[in-house]
Amino acid sequence: MASYKENRTARIRLVSSHNEVYEPCDDSFALVDALLADRTNLLEHCPTMCMEIGCGSGYVITSLALILGRERGGVNYIATDINPNAVKVTRETLDAHGVDAELILTDIASGLENRLAGLVDVMVVNPPYVPTPEDEVGAEGIISSWAGGENGRRVIDRILPVADHLLSEKGWLYMVTLTANNPSEICLQMRKKGYASKIIIQRSTEEESLHIIKFWRDFDTTVDEVTDQSLIGFLGSLLAQIPLFSLWRGSNSNDNC
Amino acid sequence: MRLLTHNMLSSNIKGVEKGFPLRIEAEKVVEKPVEMNADFLRKMFEKVEWKAFLEASRSMGYAQLPEEVDSGMLESDEFLSRFHHALLELHLEEGALVCPETGRRFPVNKGIPNMLLHEDEV
Ligand SMILES: C[S@@+](CC[C@H](N)C(=O)[O-])C[C@H]1O[C@@H](n2cnc3c(N)ncnc32)[C@H](O)[C@@H]1O
Numbered sequence: 001m002a003s004y005k006e007n008r009t010a011r012i013r014l015v016s017s018h019n020e021v022y023e024p025c026d027d028s029f030a031l032v033d034a035l036l037a038d039r040t041n042l043l044e045h046c047p048t049m050c051m052e053i054g055c056g057s058g059y060v061i062t063s064l065a066l067i068l069g070r071e072r073g074g075v076n077y078i079a080t081d082i083n084p085n086a087v088k089v090t091r092e093t094l095d096a097h098g099v100d101a102e103l104i105l106t107d108i109a110s111g112l113e114n115r116l117a118g119l120v121d122v123m124v125v126n127p128p129y130v131p132t133p134e135d136e137v138g139a140e141g142i143i144s145s146w147a148g149g150e151n152g153r154r155v156i157d158r159i160l161p162v163a164d165h166l167l168s169e170k171g172w173l174y175m176v177t178l179t180a181n182n183p184s185e186i187c188l189q190m191r192k193k194g195y196a197s198k199i200i201i202q203r204s205t206e207e208e209s210l211h212i213i214k215f216w217r218d219f220d221t222t223v224d225e226v227t228d229q230s231l232i233g234f235l236g237s238l239l240a241q242i243p244l245f246s247l248w249r250g251s252n253s254n255d256n257c
Numbered sequence: 258m259r260l261l262t263h264n265m266l267s268s269n270i271k272g273v274e275k276g277f278p279l280r281i282e283a284e285k286v287v288e289k290p291v292e293m294n295a296d297f298l299r300k301m302f303e304k305v306e307w308k309a310f311l312e313a314s315r316s317m318g319y320a321q322l323p324e325e326v327d328s329g330m331l332e333s334d335e336f337l338s339r340f341h342h343a344l345l346e347l348h349l350e351e352g353a354l355v356c357p358e359t360g361r362r363f364p365v366n367k368g369i370p371n372m373l374l375h376e377d378e379v
Contacts, residue, residue: 106372
């Protein structure tokens with residue numbers, strides 16, 4: 001299992017770093033594990049355009065490229081970050097693994113909205129989700145890696161409409177959220193835009209509980225069929241089905257957090 | 258930065274209407290060979306704005322693309338390989354992208370365009 005995973009995801013020792021760039025952490029690992037868990041579907045999905053918003057060290061976009069297979073041409077990867085050091089470090093991480101992505105230093109996807117609309121088949125996002133004072137959101141340096149303002153939703157709530165706009169008809173979004181972000185409310189909001197959702201991975205520690213949620217357009221449900229109450233009930237039962245379990249790595253892992 | 262990416266980027270400054278295509282100022286262009294995938298090229302052919310792409314390839318020093326195109330050309334191996342080369346193998350490594358309406362320069366360093374705006378541009 002370990003070697004399988006090693007071959008399919010970015011290797012921690014090859015991931016480049018910088019003191020102002022977010023190092024791969026439990027949330028990054030959970031997101032990549034969700035992609036691995038969904039690998040068969042991803043391969044069948046045959047994405048042409050894949051994108052990451054907020055690539056940090058490049059651990060996730062590199063892993064996505066490895067999961068989809070180095071041997072398969074015909075996929076274009078785009079990754080953005082608002083931190084100049086992050087896109088540089090991501091370039092090094094990609095190079096170290098022999099994969100490639102187009103990097104853009106920008107706020108979310110600013111500059112891409114017009115021409116990339118409806119083209120992204122797979123989007124992955126590990127956003128700054130930690131509840132913090134508002135003035136820390138978008139601050140210089142490492143703080144903006146995690147600072148999410150009220151309920152940790154400030155950046156998430158700006159990313160969701162952009163994701164909706166950029167995703168293709170068959171597009172999928174994988175996003176990390178924290179319980180404090182109110183994931184069921186996020187799913188409800190996306191439901192109103194016509195997306196179904198599924199929790200691919202849930203992990204809990206003493207401090208936080210992470211959910212990796214997958215969103216896709218669901219053409220069977222028209223928006224007016226969805227009442228908030230029925231949806232909250234549905235999500236509640238969905239969440240209840242997932243046992244709280246801890247999958248944190250043991251001491252031999254490479255967590256630097 | 259590939260010309261595919263250039264074709265997807267617009268000037269994002271407040272008040273700019275179309276902001277496309279960004280004019281390329283090329284200081285350093287590099288070539289990175291990648292395997293050709295005809296299906297990918299066919300899909301992208303439908304999305305690419307040809308005039309912008311043609312201009313962009315010229316400003317990168319590549320003049321082997323036809324002025325006018327139609328989807329029938331996708332049957333030609335020669336066309337496909339030129340399209341592939343210009344779209345995916347030519348990279349703007351150093352230079353700038355210039356907003357067609359305001360003249361604002363977005364620098365490209367180490368192949369990474371900087372689309373971050375100043376406060377008064379948002
Ligand atoms: C939690 S880190 C995740 C980094 C990496 N994707 C990972 O999973 O390890 C969030 C990243 O989002 C970036 N970020 C924060 N605000 C952003 C914005 N407005 N636009 C683009 N990126 C942003 C941060 O610089 C940081 O690299």
